[in-house]
Amino acid sequence: MNAISIQGAIKKYPKFTLGPIDLSVERGELFGILGPPSAGKTSILKLILGLVKPDRGKVLIGGANSDEMEVAERQISMVFQNLALFPHMSGRENIAFPLTERGVSSKEIAARLDAVSDVLHVGHILHKNPAQMSGGERQRIALGRALIADSRAILLDEPIAALDARLREEMRVELKRLQRTNNQTFVYVSHDEEEVMAIADRVAVVIDGRVAQVGAPDDVYNKPNSLSVAQVIGSPPMNLFQGRFSADGRHFECGDIVVAVAGIRDVPAGEQGTLGIRPEDIHRAGDHATRRFRISVNSIEPLGGYTIVNATLGGQLIKIRVSGQLDGPDDHGGSVVFDERRLHLFDSEGDRLGME
Ligand SMILES: Nc1ncnc2c1ncn2[C@@H]1O[C@H](COP(=O)(O)OP(=O)(O)O)[C@@H](O)[C@H]1O
Ligand SMILES: [Mg+2]
Incomplete structure (x- = not known):
């Protein structure tokens, strides 16, 4: 009971x-x-x-x-x-x-x-x-x-x-x-x-x-x-990108940021939506990484056990959380990738779209 x-x-x-x-x-x-x-x-x-x-x-x-x-x-x-x-x-x-x-x-x-x-x-x-x-x-x-x-x-x-x-x-x-x-x-x-x-x-x-x-x-x-829960939970908060699902329903696009949405049910093709990615799910791009995004680093907050990188991506301010400490200010410059298993997608009403 x-x-x-x-x-x-x-x-x-x-x-x-x-x-x-x-x-x-x-x-x-x-x-x-x-x-x-x-x-x-x-x-x-x-x-x-x-x-x-x-x-x-x-x-x-x-x-x-x-x-x-x-x-x-x-x-x-x-x-x-x-x-x-x-x-x-x-x-x-x-x-x-x-x-x-x-x-x-x-x-x-x-x-x-x-x-x-x-x-x-x-x-x-x-x-x-x-x-x-x-x-x-x-x-x-x-x-x-x-x-x-x-x-x-x-x-x-x-x-x-x-x-x-x-x-x-x-x-x-x-x-x-x-x-x-x-x-x-x-x-x-x-x-x-x-x-x-x-x-x-x-x-x-x-x-x-x-x-x-x-x-x-x-x-x-x-x-x-x-989307409202996504904004309340998590510190620093989730990075959000407003954009659109492609007409064929296979991608989400926000300017230069394009991610595959394979594995997501009932994609509202052609409609607006929001992509969310948590600061710890953005990583420095490896040499052979596809779908890499250029960032410029604005400032770095060294917090001991982890570091917050404040950067600009596609004209938008984002936060990246890196565990441990960075070797130098340029350490996280250049390009990043999003962990595609950890994307959050929301429809135009702000409801989460489900992964398979
Ligand atoms: N007795 C009351 N009369 C009028 N408004 C109230 C009363 N109690 C709470 N509220 C309103 O309800 C809302 C929620 O209050 P509350 O439950 O104290 O929020 P929280 O604890 O999440 O900060 C607030 O806008 C508050 O002004
Ligand atoms: Mg209270």
Whole structure:
């Protein structure tokens, strides 16, 4: 049975419509929700928690229709983006709050507090009040409060956005470990692609109030089902070329850039479309490479483990990602080839064209 299922839910605000949303979260799953700011991510969590009622459609919690369920009955914890700690309570009291509310024994509270504070590295701030903590420390205390309760599911709204980069990386690994160890159901929202892709079992890409695609992180990355998903997933973003499919349906052409589209079903011959190629799928042309394209290099960003080459191709700026470091500025000049197994083609509506 699904832990959470949203079926055809619509919520209209004066200037924004969420949905229709359809998605299901499995028990024990770390389900990611990824999307740009104001896409509707927080609103989806509020639907699940019961803070927002859908105008149409329904939300099932543990298989049961939640229409009549109060927020507390749902047994779902949420860590809010703008977290709210009790200002007059210490870190320890804040974390333990859901358990003290329920009258859990102090022995059990102490044991669970120990486990949670280990994961979150908050042992040294448990005695402080929120006003004495940094933003990151407050965030971790708020996380602790959600983790300590024995919830059916935990909703995390950009839970580590306020932390510095190093701590973010550490925390996401720890959160994943905790979720696995306790076999908990997490719905994890972030606008940070890397964060969601790194830890989610499945991810829903939300754009303009709708779920644009749901899939394993690799699937969504390798086969974005629309141009909008292709643009949201990937950093640096996918290079896009607007052009036309040849009249015989065998090529895609954008000025001097011509690629074969063999192996693609239902090519809209003669029509406009878009070719996408990820920065890491463009390579320096070997001596005998056919279908090579001349680029001129504008700038090079050496990033240690990889290098971003900013270049011009067919009058258009592109980004190429090369693993490792380049020997010199000219190293990637000259000609490049596209990895033809890794082309993305979209029709004039922005829908992905399928490979055989
Ligand atoms: N209570 C509300 N009243 C009116 N508009 C709202 C309300 N809550 C959210 N919205 C609008 O819904 C859109 C999505 O918001 P939100 O779900 O917070 O996006 P995200 O979390 O992806 O940034 C925004 O345009 C926001 O202004
Ligand atoms: Mg939000």
